[in-house]
Amino acid sequence: xxxxxxxxxxxxxxxxxxxxxxxxxxxxxxxxxxxxxxxxxxxxxxxxxxxxxxxxxxxxxxxxxxxxxxxxxxxxxxxxxxxxxxxxxxxxxxxxxxxxxxxxx
Numbered sequence: 001x002x003x004x005x006x007x008x009x010x011x012x013x014x015x016x017x018x019x020x021x022x023x024x025x026x027x028x029x030x031x032x033x034x035x036x037x038x039x040x041x042x043x044x045x046x047x048x049x050x051x052x053x054x055x056x057x058x059x060x061x062x063x064x065x066x067x068x069x070x071x072x073x074x075x076x077x078x079x080x081x082x083x084x085x086x087x088x089x090x091x092x093x094x095x096x097x098x099x100x101x102x103x104x105x
Contacts, residue, residue, distance in 0.1 A: 007021045008021060008098040010037070010098055013031075013032045015035055017032055018056050024102065026102065028041060028042055028102075038073050044082060045084040046082040046083075046084075051086070067079070069082075075087060
């Protein structure tokens with residue numbers, strides 16, 4: 001079962017930027033890639049660092065602690081030292097609202 005809720009306005013996330021939100025205690029990073037919004041958990045799978053402090057470069061974000069890159073569309077770890085993917089979340093846009101679906105329970 002999942003829950004859907006509005007988490008931001010589209011205008012709050014300009015192209016090629018990110019915005020951190022926290023849903024039910026889970027930090028989530030909204031990433032605007034060429035006008036499309038993607039959502040990943042804001043935690044590096046290598047050492048638990050926050051990805052929102054890193055640079056969004058096209059479809060990938062770099063962890064600022066040790067330089068691992070993650071694909072914001074799929075969550076895949078693209079470079080060492082990370083080997084595990086980050087969690088991704090479905091995003092839906094309705095008008096100006098950005099909705100995020102998160103699992104419940």
